[in-house]
Amino acid sequence: MARRRKQEPDGTNLPDDEVRDERDYSVRAVERVCLILNLLQESVDGITLNEVAQTTGLPKSSAFRYLWTLEHHRYVERDETNNLFRLGLGFVGMQSRHLEILRERARPSLEALRDEYGETANLGLLDGDHIIYIEIVESRRGVRLAASRGDRDPLHSTALGKAIAAHLPEDRVRTLLDRAGMPGRTSATITSVGDFMTELAGVRRNGYAIDNGENEADGRCVAAPLLGTHLPAAISVSGPSSRFSMQDAKKVAKTLIRVASGIATNPVSAQRSEAMA
Structure with missing residues (x-):
């Protein structure tokens, strides 16, 4: 009897070596973004680049690139006076x-x-x-x-x-x-x-x-x-x-x-x- 192969949500068959009962669909980059956003949400005054790097385990240069990208899309705002990062207006809708x-x-x-x-x-x-x-x-x-x-x-x-x-x-x-x-x-x-x-x-x-x-x-x-x-x-x-x-x-x-x-x-x-x- 032929073994039924599991599929991705889009219907694509998984290779035999990737068939398992519980597939992990997490993406490391997305998880890091979520960690950063959760950290920002919990902070009242803002967080530093060092805090982001320590929390995510990223080098400071990589952590900065994440923050820069989020800032570019208005999800993060940087206070250049004290170098603190906060949640940006991308999350601040009229009903927030x-x-x-x-x-x-x-x-x-x-x-x-x-x-x-x-x-x-x-x-x-x-x-x-x-x-x-x-x-x-x-x-x-x-x-x-x-x-x-x-x-x-x-x-x-x-x-x-x-x-x-x-x-x-x-x-x-x-x-x-x-x-x-x-x-x-x-x-x-x-x-x-x-x-x-x-x-x-x-x-x-x-x-x-x-x-x-x-x-x-x-x-x-x-x-x-x-x-x-x-x-x-x-x-x-x-x-x-x-x-x-x-x-x-x-x-x-x-x-x-x-x-x-x-x-x-x-x-x-x-x-x-x-x-x-």
């Missing part, structure tokens, strides 16, 4: 737990900002080469400036974009600008890379960014980065320029800086009064 936690932490503060100043408060994130709005608390006024959750805006013309870009490595900012371009949204939009870099230097110095009619001619927005979240995110307050003056924006900026620093540390159940304390 990472963003849900950030929304839960930010929402009371955004509501408090809206109630304090009467204008729309926003939470934005760098997604690719644009800013995406992941939480919005709209002004209660009839005339207001407000995007919708999931809307995308350019990096170079928004206060959120400036606040985030100011704390990215310069070469990464230049790459993002080169990829997305710097179209003039209004007559006030910064359309020169050199001018934009000068603007970012001022953002770092002041701690906040202002969009003065650069994204919408009749709009004004002020934003502060969320530096403690390990995500390229920022919060902002925006309103019609006829009502929300530059003096108003600078006044709000002081509060935004304080609130932004607290969002990363306040528990999800923080009360609105604590957010504005």
Whole structure:
């Protein structure tokens, strides 16, 4: 009686010397990628190249190639300031737990900002080469400036974009600008890379960014980065320029800086009064 040969899932017959009861379909390279991603997921602050090499048993040069490839596909993000690697935005979808936690932490503060100043408060994130709005608390006024959750805006013309870009490595900012371009949204939009870099230097110095009619001619927005979240995110307050003056924006900026620093540390159940304390 002829022996029945086992087959691969695609129907290909296995050679006799590979026939066995339980076939191992694992691929070593994939297993190493999974080890790296599991290590990143378990880390709050990020991991070093040495930690990746030790965990996977890879030489540092090979571990770096794995990380570089994952970074290229946005599954890993590298903090060039301290050479730490973290999970990248390739895993951060609109329904991910990472963003849900950030929304839960930010929402009371955004509501408090809206109630304090009467204008729309926003939470934005760098997604690719644009800013995406992941939480919005709209002004209660009839005339207001407000995007919708999931809307995308350019990096170079928004206060959120400036606040985030100011704390990215310069070469990464230049790459993002080169990829997305710097179209003039209004007559006030910064359309020169050199001018934009000068603007970012001022953002770092002041701690906040202002969009003065650069994204919408009749709009004004002020934003502060969320530096403690390990995500390229920022919060902002925006309103019609006829009502929300530059003096108003600078006044709000002081509060935004304080609130932004607290969002990363306040528990999800923080009360609105604590957010504005």
